[in-house]
Amino acid sequence: MNTPRNQETLARALRKAGLRPTRQRLSLAQCLFANGDRHVTAEALYAEAVAAGYPVSLATVYNTLHQFTGAGLLRQVMVDTNRSYFDSNTSDHHHYFHEETGELVDIPSHAVTVGDLPNMPEGAEVSRVEVVVRVHQRAS
Amino acid sequence: MNTPRNQETLARALRKAGLRPTRQRLSLAQCLFANGDRHVTAEALYAEAVAAGYPVSLATVYNTLHQFTGAGLLRQVMVDTNRSYFDSNTSDHHHYFHEETGELVDIPSHAVTVGDLPNMPEGAEVSRVEVVVRVHQRAS
DNA sequence: CAATAAATTTAGAGTGATTCTAAATTAAAG
């Protein structure tokens, strides 16, 4: 985990990204960064914030998730066509995706080796390598 | 490419999967399998079929893509939250995803090595390993 | 080649996640 711990550190990170440290953004940051790494959907984070008594709207949750992603505090993981997942662990790593439960679990990046990449598209530059290991429940 | 070449071969493959080789399914198969491997979205395939003068509805395109996927003739690639991509190459391989254009390009599977997978979820079994190399246009 | 049964196609309505709009609120600056 390389994300800010307390309100002050986070507020500073937000300001540096040109984002005002508002009550909503600090509340959501609390949910996202206070207790280790998380993989959340917008709806799940919204439900959690509401349950915790934080005053936020769903629109703000979406706005905030995208702003945090733009600021490098979150990263988006593409595993499901119907839902966007956001990851509070922005360091280089990969994922298990449990097809039944929708749960994401980290895989350290050293477990995967990418060799020479053949037929790289002309004029293109690698921006990220994402490995998703889809798993399903073993037949009993 | 390990997919059927001509109408007859394909019709046989469809029958084996319990799917009647209808005009629509054969038309779409023509688009998908006649000229090498393809990566298409439902909308793109629909536009293409309509342009080629094949009579198909968008609903049928969606149905067919899913049926073909179920029959193992296509595979779905998750790279974009807003769109489903279908790949006519069902053999083991990976992808470049060009973030600006949305284009997918194959990477042979031997270019990527996945080592021991740590912290495999309890009782889970790997169903597929997907590697996506996101690329963007190099700054000029 | 009918006649019948079952699968398929389709237009259009419905869904659900996400985005947009425009008005109300709040944070920063003076």
Added chain:
DNA sequence: CTTTAATTTAGAATCACTCTAAATTTATTG
């Protein structure tokens, strides 16, 4: 404090995708 600009928000809108139910087509049977 005022003023200004950013932020929040409810609700409308969008968009990919799915569903429904009626019309059509395919396969089967006599």
